[in-house]
Amino acid sequence: MTSMSFADAARTCLTTKYATFAGRARRTEYWWFSVVYVIATMVIVGGSWAVEVPLLSVLLLVFIVPMLSVSVRRLHDTGRSGRWMFIALIPVVGPVLYLVGMAVDSMPGTNQYGPSPKAADHPVG
Template sequence: MHWYLDVLKKYATFNGRARRQEYWMFALINVIIAVALLVVDASLLGTGVIVPVYELAVLLPSLAVGVRRLHDTGRSGWWMLIAFVPLVGGIVLLVFLASDSKPETSEYGPSPKLAGTAA
């Protein structure tokens, strides 16, 4: 759960790097929360409003951690826009987000993977 809270603490931080584990744990917990809210909303309220409001609330942190993840792979955050390319854009972005980190220091900062092992 700390992965999710760490991303929320960096609400609109688009600079720096995010490890693969940080990105995917945030994505997993985000999906679990959205499904739980969907079930609660469908069973109790039936309005279908709770999940869109939640997703809107976490939109900026989701974009920020995605950009930081791309920085960790040595790519610019502008590569997020490739998702708008029909058919292949989402697949290419998925491959980029699943790629391993660049171990060396880049213009986006030092590798968080190496910083985590040194401590």
């Protein structure tokens, strides 16, 4: 498997790695799940006229935990701590730095967060 599909990213982030903050996530996993998150948010907010506000909060919480966990794993894949997410709180430049950090290529080999997911996709031998 050279990259993760939209369905694979949704399945991985919403089931097997729902609240897994350890390890690494490839760019495809992060960006595809970001698309899932945006679509789910638009659907939930779009349907807000028919649903009470407390239910909306619960539905959004279902997606916030895996979005945070895949974000931390993506930062780990680039060799950064999950705390690096706080850079997005810096006005104007913070979100840009955060997005650039999420878009850079994986750190090759093994780092302090585990083996590269790319290496797992392309075994030597």
